[in-house]
Amino acid sequence: MFDERIALKIRLDQLADAEVRVMQEFKKERAVIFSRLQELDSVDESDDRSVTAITKLGMPPRARRGRRSESLTKLRETAVVVLKEQNTPIRGIELQRFVEERTGKKIANMTTFMNGLERENERVRKLGRGLYMYEYDI
Secondary structure, X not given: OOOHHHHHHHHHHHHHHHHHHHXXXXXXXXXXXXXXXHHHHOOOHHHHHHHHHHHHOOOOOOOOOOOXXXXXXXXXXXXXXXXXXXXXXXXXXXXXXXXXXXXXXXXXXHHHHHHHHHHHOOOEEEEEOOEEEEOOXX
């Protein structure tokens, strides 16, 4: 006998299949966009500097306060690289693990580290509780 319960279960299965297909399409499109962005990033930096100079309209670069160790700079650069490699949001603990493995240095407080990175790099975004992502289109 075909009742409403069976119909609902069938519809749930159909939704799950459709969801998987849509996610796969997003993943493919994200990969194409990511590879194109990497191509654009590899353009000569002199072109980038001229564009930056034009957009800032001759304003001097902001001076940074305090000292920053080379190891912190390396950790932040590595974190940005990992975020760029990820096509989806990544949990802070996973990001911390990747960065520590690649640099061999420990991050004592991930929240403080990411807050500083977000202030430094406007493309690094916190999406929610412990989820971070590199946004290409701002």
